[in-house]
Amino acid sequence: MITLELRYAPSLPGAASGANLHVIQRWPIFACAPMLPAMSERPSRKPLGFWACWSLTVGVMVGSGVFMLPAVLAPYGLLSFGGWLITGGGSILLALVLGRLASRTTRTGGPYVYAHDAFGDLIGFLVAWGYWASYWIAIPAVAIAFVGYLAVFVPALSGNAVLQAMTALTLIWTLTLIAIRGVRESALMQIATTLLKLVPLAAIIALGFAAGSADNLPAVNPSGGPVLSVLAATALLTMWAFAGLEAGVVPADSVADCKRTMPRAVVLGTVFVTLIYILATAAVMLLVPAGSLATSTSPFADAARGFGAWGPPLIAAGALMATAGTLNGCIFIAGQLPMAVALDRLAPAALARRNRGSSPYVSLLIAATLSSLLLLTNYTRGLVGAFTFLAMMSTLATLAPLAVSMVAELRHSWRSARGWAGVALLAGLYSLFAIVGSGFEVIGWGLVLLIAGLPFYYLGRRRAATPAVGAAD
Numbered sequence: 172m173i174t175l176e177l178r179y180a181p182s183l184p185g186a187a188s189g190a191n192l193h194v195i196q197r198w199p200i201f202a203c204a205p206m207l208p209a210m211s212e213r214p215s216r217k218p219l220g221f222w223a224c225w226s227l228t229v230g231v232m233v234g235s236g237v238f239m240l241p242a243v244l245a246p247y248g249l250l251s252f253g254g255w256l257i258t259g260g261g262s263i264l265l266a267l268v269l270g271r272l273a274s275r276t277t278r279t280g281g282p283y284v285y286a287h288d289a290f291g292d293l294i295g296f297l298v299a300w301g302y303w304a305s306y307w308i309a310i311p312a313v314a315i316a317f318v319g320y321l322a323v324f325v326p327a328l329s330g331n332a333v334l335q336a337m338t339a340l341t342l343i344w345t346l347t348l349i350a351i352r353g354v355r356e357s358a359l360m361q362i363a364t365t366l367l368k369l370v371p372l373a374a375i376i377a378l379g380f381a382a383g384s385a386d387n388l389p390a391v392n393p394s395g396g397p398v399l400s401v402l403a404a405t406a407l408l409t410m411w412a413f414a415g416l417e418a419g420v421v422p423a424d425s426v427a428d429c430k431r432t433m434p435r436a437v438v439l440g441t442v443f444v445t446l447i448y449i450l451a452t453a454a455v456m457l458l459v460p461a462g463s464l465a466t467s468t469s470p471f472a473d474a475a476r477g478f479g480a481w482g483p484p485l486i487a488a489g490a491l492m493a494t495a496g497t498l499n500g501c502i503f504i505a506g507q508l509p510m511a512v513a514l515d516r517l518a519p520a521a522l523a524r525r526n527r528g529s530s531p532y533v534s535l536l537i538a539a540t541l542s543s544l545l546l547l548t549n550y551t552r553g554l555v556g557a558f559t560f561l562a563m564m565s566t567l568a569t570l571a572p573l574a575v576s577m578v579a580e581l582r583h584s585w586r587s588a589r590g591w592a593g594v595a596l597l598a599g600l601y602s603l604f605a606i607v608g609s610g611f612e613v614i615g616w617g618l619v620l621l622i623a624g625l626p627f628y629y630l631g632r633r634r635a636a637t638p639a640v641g642a643a644d
Contacts, residue, residue, distance in 0.1 A: 217427040218529060223358035224419040224426060224433055226365040228440030231415030231500035233368060235316045235490050237448065238471045240412060241455040245465040247405050248389040250398065252449065254405025259445035261601035262413040265573055266441035268580045268598045270434030271591060273420040277429055280511030281421035282572035289579035292517060293628060298575055299512045300624030301568030301617070306505040307538045311546035313501060314339035317494040323487040340543055346499050347539040350506060353528020354425045357503050364496030371471070371489030372451050378477050379454025389461035407608040412448060414569055416441050417576075418500055422507050425529055505538035506531045517631040566609055567617020574602035 244251035272285045280287070282302060287295025318335045322328040328335055350357040392401060419437040423429040451471075458474040459467065467473050471489075475482030510531035513523035522534045577599035584591040606614065 217425055217429075218353070218355040219358050219422060219426045219432075221432050221436055222362055224422075224436030225440045225443075226358075226362040226496075227422075227500055227503070228416060228419035228437050229444055230361050230365040230368070230496035231418040231504070232413055232440075232444050233365075233372075233447070233493055234313065234415075234497040235320065235494045237372075237412055237451070237493070238469070238486065238490050240409065240448075241452050241459075241474075242464055242467045242470040243408055244405060244452065245389060245456070245461060245467075245470075246394060247401050248393045248461075249391045250401045251405045251409075251452070253402045254407075254409045255445070255449050255452065257402060257406040258410040258413060259449070261410070261598070261604075262416055262441050263438070263445065264594055264598035264601060265577070266416055266438045268577055268591075268595050269417055269420050269573075270438050271584075272576060272580055273423065273433040273437070274430045277423050278511065279422055279424040279507055279514070281417055281423070282576045283508060283511055284423075285579045286572065286575045287515065289582055290575070292515075292632070294575065295515075296512065296517050296628045296631065297621050297624055298572045299508055299517075300627065301621050302572045303505060303508040303538075304620055304624075305566070305568040306501045306508070307542045308545065310343060310498060310501050310505065310538070310542035311339065311549060313494050313498045314343050314542075314546060315549065317342055317491060317498065320487050320490040320494065323484065336547060339546055342495075342498065343502070343539055343542055343546070346495075346502050347535055350499075350502050351526070351528075351530050351532045351535050353526075353530050354422070355528065357499065357530070360499050361496060361503070364492050364499060368489055368492035368496050369447070370492075371475070371485050372447055374478070374485065375458075375471060375474055376447075376450045376454045379457040379474065380450075382477055383454060383457025385457070387458065387460045388456055389464070393461075403608075406604075409448070410605050410608070413441070413444070415497070415500065416444075417573060418504055421504055421511075502535065502538065505542075506535035509534040509537070512631075517628070519631075566613045567606065568620055570602060570606045570609065571617070571621075574599060574606060577602055 244254070247254070269281075273281070276284055276288070278284045280299065283295055283299035286298040315335070318328060318339050321338065328338065346360070349360055392398065394401060416437065419440055420433045423433060426432050455470050455474045456464065458477060459470060463473065464470055469483070469486070471486045472483040475486045478485065509518055509522040510525070512518040513520055513534075522531065522537070524531065524533045526532050577595050580595040581592055581599060584595060
């Protein structure tokens with residue numbers, strides 16, 4: 172039997188080395204073995220890889236809104252592609268900086284972690300507060316959009332507010348339960364919905380470039396307005412299509428080789444989405460005459476008529492997958508952010524609790540409950556305005572974390588890496604352009620949302636001041 176022995180050698184003059192050793196204790200090795208797993212609270216194998224992070228980046232960005240953009244951009248003609256290039260380029264700059272920031276940490280939280288490390292507890296908490304609120308506020312809005320597309324296949328949903336609300340709630344809680352089951356299960360759902368939502372977009376792109384006509388294309392600048400004004404207008408319209416690009420850098424603690432995986436996923440995902448948006452818009456313009464496109468309420472469905480009777484249902488199914496993927500990603504992030512703040516002792520410890528599937532189940536349940544209550548108020552006639560105000564308040568909260576992250580990188584790289592400092596500066600200016608372009612009303616309500624988080628911050632500070640259990644005296 173292999174044993175571990177403790178021996179004692181008395182100091183005797185002239186004794187040879189190792190002589191006269193007395194065994195005073197002996198332990199069988201197998202008796203110590205069961206204690207080894209207790210040295211690590213988490214499994215060494217992380218559940219998320221490159222494709223999970225990539226699908227989180229792509230899946231949250233590509234939502235149902237993309238299916239309306241060709242009609243919205245049609246009045247601006249071919250100059251609208253300039254808007255895509257501005258917002259696509261700006262978003263790629265943001266992704267590059269986020270990737271660089273992600274390469275320095277293994278902590279979950281994404282923009283919250285970057286803000287916290289650069290500017291301290293208060294700024295970090297406010298970024299996390301607003302960012303988290305923007306996600307759980309977005310959840311009911313995306314669920315409502317899903318129900319709207321589902322009505323194409325289930326006509327009974329049309330005009331029935333109660334059935335719509337129940338369907339949306341069922342969807343929210345189904346995806347929440349999948350997320351609670353485990354991080355891996357939520358990631359598999361994200362990958363599946365992302366791939367499925369890309370099918371109709373790829374089909375339209377193929378049809379447009381194979382069977383479309385250049386005669387359908389609009390004029391370069393049909394509005395006749397100044398070129399710079401048109402470019403600014405189209406950039407403001409298209410920038411929202413890139414909202415959520417930072418999602419792929421949030422779950423660092425669950426990502427294998429996160430310092431290498433997340434930067435690649437967020438940058439390649441953003442480049443991919445930019446190309447998809449530009450190609451899909453061009454394909455729709457090739458398939459639908461400019462005059463009809465400008466007044467279309469379903470431009471992709473109109474473009475899909477080239478596939479025959481099953482074309483419009485294909486687009487509706489794609490929109491369903493787009494909203495389901497965005498919703499799944501929002502629910503996932505809404506669980507990860509409070510956990511990250513709680514791990515830094517700025518939020519109740521319960522928010523950091525995880526089950527065997529590494530899922531922050533308490534945070535997920537709270538986010539789903541808040542989203543459900545908000546959804547129900549949206550279906551209450553007297554409170555619809557409140558939902559609109561909350562949605563506006565959350566808009567700034569999706570932009571502010573990116574701007575703060577860019578400043579954090581600028582501060583870090585200013586003296587040591589001037590090239591990256593230049594990239595961060597350009598990305599920061601783009602973030603500022605996006606914030607100003609959102610309108611002063613949105614900025615005002617966004618500030619209200621951030622101020623509302625201050626009481627929770629000071630409550631959290633009490634916990635941070637409390638010594639941890641087992642801390643040294």
